[in-house]
Amino acid sequence: MQTDRNSIRKLLLRWAPPLILLLLFAVFVVRINMVEKTELVSREGQTFEKGVVTEILQDNLQPDGTRVGEQRVRVQMTTGVREGETIEMTSASGYLFGAPCTVGMKVIVMQSVAGDSTVASVYAQDREMVIYVFGALYLLVLCLVGGKQGVKGAAGLVFTFFCILFVYLPLVYQGHSPFWVSVFVCTITTIVTMYLIGGPTMKTVVATGGTVAGVCIAGLAATAFSAASGITGWNVSDIESLLTLSNTNGVQVGGLLFSGLLISTLGATMDVAMSIGSAISEIHAQTPDMPRRDLFKAGMRVGRDMMGTDSNTLILAFAGGSISMLVLDYAYDLPYQQIINSNNIGIAIMQGLAGSFGIVLSVPVTVLLAVLLYTRHKKAAAAD
Numbered sequence: 001m002q003t004d005r006n007s008i009r010k011l012l013l014r015w016a017p018p019l020i021l022l023l024l025f026a027v028f029v030v031r032i033n034m035v036e037k038t039e040l041v042s043r044e045g046q047t048f049e050k051g052v053v054t055e056i057l058q059d060n061l062q063p064d065g066t067r068v069g070e071q072r073v074r075v076q077m078t079t080g081v082r083e084g085e086t087i088e089m090t091s092a093s094g095y096l097f098g099a100p101c102t103v104g105m106k107v108i109v110m111q112s113v114a115g116d117s118t119v120a121s122v123y124a125q126d127r128e129m130v131i132y133v134f135g136a137l138y139l140l141v142l143c144l145v146g147g148k149q150g151v152k153g154a155a156g157l158v159f160t161f162f163c164i165l166f167v168y169l170p171l172v173y174q175g176h177s178p179f180w181v182s183v184f185v186c187t188i189t190t191i192v193t194m195y196l197i198g199g200p201t202m203k204t205v206v207a208t209g210g211t212v213a214g215v216c217i218a219g220l221a222a223t224a225f226s227a228a229s230g231i232t233g234w235n236v237s238d239i240e241s242l243l244t245l246s247n248t249n250g251v252q253v254g255g256l257l258f259s260g261l262l263i264s265t266l267g268a269t270m271d272v273a274m275s276i277g278s279a280i281s282e283i284h285a286q287t288p289d290m291p292r293r294d295l296f297k298a299g300m301r302v303g304r305d306m307m308g309t310d311s312n313t314l315i316l317a318f319a320g321g322s323i324s325m326l327v328l329d330y331a332y333d334l335p336y337q338q339i340i341n342s343n344n345i346g347i348a349i350m351q352g353l354a355g356s357f358g359i360v361l362s363v364p365v366t367v368l369l370a371v372l373l374y375t376r377h378k379k380a381a382a383a384d
Contacts, residue, residue: 018195025188029166029167032167032170032171032174033166033170035170035173037173038248040244040245040248045113045114046111046112047080047110047111047113048108048109048110048111048123049077049078049079049082049083049108049109049111050077050078050079050080050106050108050109050126051075051076051077051079051087051106051108051109052075052076052078052104052105052106052107053073053075053101053102053103053104053105053106053107054074054075054076054103055073055074055103056071056073056101056102057071057072057074057088058071058072059071060093061100067093067100068093069093070090070091070092070093070098071090071091071093071098071100071101071122072088072089072090073088073089073090073101073122074086074087074088074089075087075089075107075109075120075122077109082111082113082118087109087111087118087120089120089121089122090121090122091107091121091122092121092122098122098123098124099122099124099125101122105125106125106126107122107123107124107126108122108123108124108125108126109121109122109123110122139154139157139158142154142157149197152196153193153196153197155196156189156192156193156197159189159192159193160189160193163188163189164185167181167184167185167188168181168182168185168259168263171184172251172252172256172259173245173251174249175249175250175251175252176252177255178252178255178256178258178259179219179258179262181259182258182259182260182263183212183215183216183219183262185263186211186212186215186262186263187212189266190207190211190212190215190266190270191208193270194207194208194211194270194274197274198274198277198278202281202373202374203274203277203278203281206273206280206281206366206369206370206373206374207270207276207277207278208273209365209366209369210269210272210273210276210277210362210366210369210370211266211269211270211273211274211362213362213365213366213369214265214269214272214273214358214359214361214362214366215262215265215269215358216358217357217358217361217362217365218261218262218265218269218354218355218357218358219258219261219354219358221353221354221357221358222258222350222351222354223258225350225353225354226258226350229350231343231346231347231350232254232257233253233254233255233256233257234253236257236343236347239253242256257347261350261351261354261355264314264317264351264355265314265354265355265358265359268310268313268355268359269358269359269362271310272303272306272310272359272362272363272366273362273366275302275306276299276302276303276363276367276370277366277370279299279302280295280298280299280302280370280371280374281370281374283295283299284374284375292371292372292375295371295374295375296367296371299366299367299370299371300363300364300367303363303364303366304363306363307359307360307363310359312356313356313359314351314352314355314359315352315353317352318348318351318352318355319348319352321348322344322345325345325348329345
């Protein structure tokens with residue numbers, strides 16, 4: 001009986017505080033999402049509905065395999081006010097809008113209804129189910145391969161995605177600083193993810209502290225690069241559209257670039273911090289009498305091995321995201337001075353380098369924090 005009571009007490013001590021905090025966080029999320037959005041574009045009468053292509057009336061496929069102009073197709077609507085009806089419409093041959101329709105293809109239809117009149121066109125292929133299936137498959141593989149830790153990692157991933165959609169976006173939309181909102185979101189998601197993986201342990205505290213420190217260092221590095229190079233959040237390619245949000249809702253457009261950098265840095269920094277925190281925890285558990293100086297050196301050796309690969313992570317990620325631009329620059333044979341001083345290249349370099357600064361410098365911070373916290377009881381006992 002006493003053993004059962006102790007087990008219940010331990011469960012309450014572990015899960016009661018986080019559940020209470022999670023409940024308060026849920027109330028906070030509900031409140032910040034009670035916002036009236038300013039209508040930027042009138043969409044009265046316009047909806048996006050689902051349908052299935054039943055017939056190709058006029059194809060635009062050329063003998064060389066390209067498509068020119070528009071297709072004329074019949075689509076049976078499966079949702080909306082015209083559900084069950086078959087409507088004749090067009091499908092553009094563009095790469096951004098429209099779809100190369102075939103009989104039986106599921107499509108998304110952009111339609112405007114006014115009384116008995118309907119104007120409709122194919123917007124895109126219906127990819128919703130594909131996205132859900134592949135997302136579910138990833139989570140399933142993560143759980144099967146990772147076991148219990150994989151399930152916790154999947155829960156942390158879902159929570160992070162939830163925070164970006166329902167915490168970051170509403171707060172930024174309401175005019176709060178994107179930089180500090182991203183710091184808040186990164187901190188919350190780090191705490192939850194680390195707690196799920198490591199539980200209420202000192203390792204969790206170390207990994208959380210190292211992650212938040214690395215993310216903040218990345219932000220500071222980006223700010224310094226911005227001040228020295230003149231590149232700001234106002235130099236992004238879609239600034240014209242963002243200015244509308246700035247004028248109508250007070251969105252701090254200039255900080256979006258740096259807040260995005262912090263969020264993109266979070267995953268890699270979290271990986272480094274948890275790996276180092278776990279390694280030093282094991283070293284200390286096996287050799288509890290190891291002096292702090294030697295424990296710090298051991299942790300740095302582990303961290304340096306990780307730097308060799310993780311230092312490339314974000315640079316390659318941002319380079320991969322800019323590969324289309326790099327191919328165009330190469331094909332047009334642009335002068336080096338034009339390329340190196342362009343805003344797009346400067347932003348990509350800033351994101352890669354600043355994020356890597358955060359990853360690299362999070363190593364000594366995490367090691368130092370781990371050494372201080374893991375050995376504090378031994379120092380206290382020695383003092384007594």
